[in-house]
Amino acid sequence: MSIHFEKVDYIYSPNSVFEFQALEDVSLDINMGKITAIIGATGSGKTTLVQHLNGLLLPSKGFLTVNDFTIKADEKPKNIKELRKQVGLVFQFAEYQLFEETLIKDVSFGPKNFGVKEKEAEMIAARALVTVGIDPKDFVKSPLELSGGQKRRVAIAGILAMSPSILVLDEPTAGLDPQGAKSMMELFKMLNKEKGITILIVTHNMEHVLEYCDEVVVLEKGQVIMHTDKKQFFKNDKYMEKASIDPPIIIAFKKKCEEYGVTFDSDILTIDNLVSEIVKKRGKR
Amino acid sequence: MNNITLGKYIPLNSFVHKLDPRTKIIAMMILLIAIFIPAGFVGYGIIGIFLLISLISSKLSFSFVWKSFKPSLFMLVFLLIINMFIIKTGDVWLTIGSFNLYSGAVIQTVYIVLRLLLMIVITTMLTATTKPLDLTMGLEDLLSPLAKLNVPTHDIAMMISLALRFIPTLLEEAQRILKAQASRGVDMESGSFKEKIQAILSLIVPLFVSSFQKADDLADAMEARGYVVGAKRVRYKKLKFTFFDFITLVSVSGLLVGLILLKVL
Numbered sequence: 001m002s003i004h005f006e007k008v009d010y011i012y013s014p015n016s017v018f019e020f021q022a023l024e025d026v027s028l029d030i031n032m033g034k035i036t037a038i039i040g041a042t043g044s045g046k047t048t049l050v051q052h053l054n055g056l057l058l059p060s061k062g063f064l065t066v067n068d069f070t071i072k073a074d075e076k077p078k079n080i081k082e083l084r085k086q087v088g089l090v091f092q093f094a095e096y097q098l099f100e101e102t103l104i105k106d107v108s109f110g111p112k113n114f115g116v117k118e119k120e121a122e123m124i125a126a127r128a129l130v131t132v133g134i135d136p137k138d139f140v141k142s143p144l145e146l147s148g149g150q151k152r153r154v155a156i157a158g159i160l161a162m163s164p165s166i167l168v169l170d171e172p173t174a175g176l177d178p179q180g181a182k183s184m185m186e187l188f189k190m191l192n193k194e195k196g197i198t199i200l201i202v203t204h205n206m207e208h209v210l211e212y213c214d215e216v217v218v219l220e221k222g223q224v225i226m227h228t229d230k231k232q233f234f235k236n237d238k239y240m241e242k243a244s245i246d247p248p249i250i251i252a253f254k255k256k257c258e259e260y261g262v263t264f265d266s267d268i269l270t271i272d273n274l275v276s277e278i279v280k281k282r283g284k285r
Numbered sequence: 286m287n288n289i290t291l292g293k294y295i296p297l298n299s300f301v302h303k304l305d306p307r308t309k310i311i312a313m314m315i316l317l318i319a320i321f322i323p324a325g326f327v328g329y330g331i332i333g334i335f336l337l338i339s340l341i342s343s344k345l346s347f348s349f350v351w352k353s354f355k356p357s358l359f360m361l362v363f364l365l366i367i368n369m370f371i372i373k374t375g376d377v378w379l380t381i382g383s384f385n386l387y388s389g390a391v392i393q394t395v396y397i398v399l400r401l402l403l404m405i406v407i408t409t410m411l412t413a414t415t416k417p418l419d420l421t422m423g424l425e426d427l428l429s430p431l432a433k434l435n436v437p438t439h440d441i442a443m444m445i446s447l448a449l450r451f452i453p454t455l456l457e458e459a460q461r462i463l464k465a466q467a468s469r470g471v472d473m474e475s476g477s478f479k480e481k482i483q484a485i486l487s488l489i490v491p492l493f494v495s496s497f498q499k500a501d502d503l504a505d506a507m508e509a510r511g512y513v514v515g516a517k518r519v520r521y522k523k524l525k526f527t528f529f530d531f532i533t534l535v536s537v538s539g540l541l542v543g544l545i546l547l548k549v550l
Binding site: 051085096097098114159162 | 471487
C-alpha cells in the first residue's frame with residue numbers, strides 16, 4: 001500500500017495556444033494511514049495533482065504508483081475501475097454530481113457500478129448515509145430538496161459507499177458555513193482513525209490543517225516545494241509569510257507574543273496547551 | 286473533450302483578427318453564397334486558394350481547422366455510401382456483380398465534401414478570429430435596419446452571444462461531471478446498453494440542473510448591473526470600418542462576381 005509520484009509532469013492542451021504546464025517534476029511519497037493536506041495558491045496544480053490518483057488524468061511525463069497500480073503517460077492502467085474503487089475522489093462542489101431521484105438511489109449508484117447487487121448496494125448506501133450524518137427519514141427525498149451542506153454530505157457518502165482505502169477530497173469544505181465545515185472535518189478525522197483510511201485533502205483553510213491533518217504538501221507553480229509533518233510546517237513561519245499563507249490564529253498569537261518578548265515552545269499547537277502554558281508562566285512570576 | 290474547437294475564439298494577433306466583425310460576417314455570407322455557385326472544380330479551386338490565403342493571414346493552425354472538420358467525417362462517409370447507390374448518372378466506373386458505380390456519384394460526393402470543408406473553414410475562421418462580444422456587436426449592427434420593423438435586434442444579438450459564451454462553459458462543466466461520475470465507476474465506453482443509458486443520465490441530469498442554476502445566476506447578475514430587457518443601451522466600444530475592411534469586402538465581392546461570370550460564360 002503506497003502512493004508514489006515519480007517525476008510527474010502534466011501539460012494541459014499541449015501544442016496549442018492554450019498550452020499550460022500544471023505539474024512539473026513532481027516526486028512525492030504519501031504516507032499511508034495519515035491525513036495529508038495539499039496546499040498552495042490557486043492555480044498551483046493541487047486539483048491536477050489529485051486527479052492523477054485515480055487515473056482521471058495521465059501524466060504527460062513520469063509515472064505514479066498507487067497501491068498495485070502504475071499510472072504512466074499515454075497508457076490507461078489496466079483495470080482502472082478497481083483503481084477508482086480503491087481511490088475515492090470527491091470533487092470540488094461535489095453536490096453537482098447528484099442525479100438520481102432519491103438519496104439512497106444516488107449513493108448506491110457507485111457500488112452498483114462496481115457490480116454490487118441492488119439490494120446489497122442500498123444497504124451499503126444506507127450505512128454510508130448514516131456515517132455522514134443524514135437522517136434515515138430523508139433517504140427517499142430528492143437531492144434537490146436538501147441544503148447545500150447536506151448535498152455535499154450525500155455526495156461524499158456516494159464515494160464512501162465504494163469503501164475506498166484512499167479518500168481524496170478536493171476542497172471539501174469550500175462554501176460551507178464554519179459549523180458545517182467543522183463537522184465535515186470531524187467526519188474525515190473519524191474515518192481516518194476508525195477505518196484507517198488514508199486521506200488527502202486539498203484545502204485553503206490553515207486552521208483545518210493545524211487541527212486535523214498530520215502532514216502537509218505545499219505546491220507552488222506546479223512544483224512540490226515542501227513536504228513535511230504538521231509541526232515542522234507550522235514552525236517555519238518565515239516560509240508561510242513568503243508563500244502568503246495566513247497562519248492559523250494560534251500561530252499568529254504566539255508570534256505576536258514573541259514580538260513582546262514572550263516566547264512559547266513551538267510544539268504548542270492547541271488552545272488547551274497554550275492556555276496551560278500561559279498559566280504556568282504566570283505562576284512562576 | 287478538450288479538443289472540441291466548435292466556436293472557440295483563438296486569441297492571436299493577425300490581420301483577420303483585427304478586421305471589423307461586420308466585415309467578417311458579410312464576407313462570410315458572400316463566401317457561403319459563392320460556394321453554392323456551381324462553377325465546378327475550377328470554382329472551388331479559386332475559393333480554396335482564397336481561403337488558404339486568408340487562413341495563413343489569420344495565423345490559425347491547419348490542425349485547428351482539421352479538428353473542426355473531423356466530427357463531420359462520419360457523415361461524409363455515410364453520404365458517399367448513399368450517393369453510390371442512388372446516383373446513376375455519368376459513366377460506369379466500376380462494376381461489382383450487379384452493382385454499378387457511376388462517375389456522377391463520386392463527383393457529387395466530392396462536391397459535397399469540398400463544399401462542407403470550405404464552409405467549415407469559413408465559419409471556423411469567423412468564430413476563431415472574432416471575440417464573442419465583437420461578434421454580437423457586429424450582428425446587432427447588421428440587423429439594426431430590422432429594428433425599424435420592431436424586430437428585437439438587440440435581444441436576438443444578446444441571445445446569440447450568450448449562447449456562444451456558454452459553449453465552453455458547458456463543455457467544461459460536462460467534463461467536470463464526467464470526471465466526477467468516472468470516479469464513481471461510470472464507464473462511458475464499455476458496459477451493456479442499460480448501463481450506457483444510466484451513464485448518460487448521470488451526465489445529463491446534473492448538467493441540466495447546473496445549467497438552469499447558471500441561467501438564473503446570470504439573469505440576476507445582469508439585472509444587478511442594470512440590464513433591462515428592451516431598454517436602449519449605449520456602447521463603450523465603437524466599431525470602426527477601416528481601409529483594410531474595404532479591401533477585404535471588395536476582394537470577396539470580386540470573388541463572387543468572378544465566379545458568377547465563370548458560370549455564365
